[in-house]
Amino acid sequence: MSKAVEGRAPTVVVAGGGTAGHIEPALALADAVRRLAPEANVVALGTRRGLENELVPARGYPLELIPPVPLPRKPTAELFRLPLKVRDSVKQTREVLEKVGADVVVGFGGYVSLPAYLAARGRVPIVVHEANQSPGLANRVGARFAKRVAVAVPNTPLPNAEVVGIPLRRSITSLDRAALRAEARKFFDLDPDAPTLLVFGGSQGARSINTAVSGAAKELADAGIGVLHAHGPKNTLVVQEFPGRPPYVPVPYLDRMDLAYAAADVVLCRSGAMTAAEVSAVGLPAVFVPLPHGNGEQATNARPAVDAGAALMVDDADLTPAKVHELVIPLVADAGRVAKMSAAAVGMGHREADEVLAKIVLEAAK
Incomplete structure (x- = not known):
């Protein structure tokens, strides 16, 4: 050696x-x-x-x-x-x-x-x-x-x-979401002004998340909320279009996480250690849905942000289209609450x- x-x-x-x-x-x-x-x-x-x-x-x-x-x-x-x-x-x-x-x-x-x-x-x-x-x-x-x-x-x-x-990555820790917002929305063909929900379930996607959020597509559209949804390269996601409403954009994988974070107002995702750290670092309010397997580490990862008021946590078994309608849509649509949760995330982590x-x-x- x-x-x-x-x-x-x-x-x-x-x-x-x-x-x-x-x-x-x-x-x-x-x-x-x-x-x-x-x-x-x-x-x-x-x-x-x-x-x-x-x-x-x-x-x-x-x-x-x-x-x-x-x-x-x-x-x-x-x-x-x-x-x-x-x-x-x-x-x-x-x-x-x-x-x-x-x-x-x-x-x-x-x-x-x-x-x-x-x-x-x-x-x-x-x-x-x-x-x-x-x-x-x-x-x-x-x-x-x-x-x-x-x-x-x-x-x-x-x-x-x-x-x-x-x-x-420095592209994450130095990210200015507000400065990149317009570029990010254009990159993903999202509505430039609508409140926007980012959805992903890890690098391979998550079936429960895919089913719950896509199942609430009409309610999201009716609430004027745009969606960027990474469903996983091995999964497919067909979502009905609603003319005159903010688009629901499904993609297999997000190569540009910096732009995805910049495009979003709120994220709904798993809470792997890396994801929880990135979401907190960029000051993005989160709805964490911990992976229900393993030794419970994903719930542990989410807890600091939840305790700080920067995130909510939903059990995987409880995540349904109705739960998205009841919990997630009111959050994304409430600009004041989003701003408060974003401020709570600032200063978390290393x-x-x-x-x-x-x-x-x-x-x-x-």
């Missing part, structure tokens, strides 16, 4: 593949490393099936592929086949780290991070970042032998945890988390 020496550009390897919730903070960190140390080399680890194959090259970073190690939640036959899979993946990951001359490995959890941690152990310094209050298996393992452990929120049960927040983590990473690489 490489040892960082004075005068030589450090090589930072980021492991955050699979979902946007793991990849986006890894890329925000990568951008911050390049700002603080332009000479640094940043390489991303991923697998053939992850979203990183689209997102990482688009952001200008090399992507090295390794075999995935799925992490089953329960004891199954798959769990007992893990040792062989782990050994093979760790071997190939170690070869990648040697090839690129890694000086530090930064993991963000998930099935790409586990082999990265095991391959780097005892050879390359490790920095762990955990976005959720309930750490996953990979980060629980990695934190045991990491040089530094960074977390998004207090009381995260990892050893020697330092609270830094979640690294976010807007400099990307550079704080980048300094930790560069220090660990020395």
Whole structure:
């Protein structure tokens, strides 16, 4: 493995593949490393099936592929086949780290991070970042032998945890929604003046959200509310048009989240750690619908914004077209309430988390 020496550009390897919730903070960190140390080399680890194959090259970073190690939640036959899979993946990951001359490995959890941690152990310094209050298996393992452990929120049960927040893209943390509003509305073919609801359910969409909001399309149109709805690339959404009303615009995926946030007055979405951090950072009032699976971390992610008066929370099972009509439409239509909730979001979170983590990473690489 490489040892960082004075005068030589450090090589930072980021492991955050699979979902946007793991990849986006890894890329925000990568951008911050390049700002603080332009000479640094940043390489991303991923697998053939992850979203990183689209997102990482688009952001200008090399992507090295390794075999995935799925992490089953329960004891199954798959769990007992893990040792062989782990050994093979760790071997190939170690070869990648040697090839690129890694000086530090930064993991963000998930099935790409586990082999990265095991391959780097005892050879390359490790920095762990955990976005959720309930750490996953990979980060629980990695934190045991990491040089530094960074977390998004207090009381995260990892050893020697330092609270830094979640690294976010500068296009998000520096976003001036008011200044971009007209451009954003035009970009998505939205009504330039109507109160507008942004809807999305994570990178793959969410059926319950799609069904509830599209089912209230007539009520939204009658209330004079425009909608920008990202339904997911594997889903379809057919919405009746209502002439003379603000348009309801369905799209498979939002490549320009900065413009989507700028176009909206209120957002209805899941509350993954990354999403909750971004929504708060841009000061967008939210109706969070936590994913009903897992260990309840999405409800935990939403709670600070709800407690601050910047968001509402609705259980997935309770989200129906009638609930949209009863709860969401009155909110979006109330400009005074929207402004108050937006003000409540200002000051939440850690807007400099990307550079704080980048300094930790560069220090660990020395």
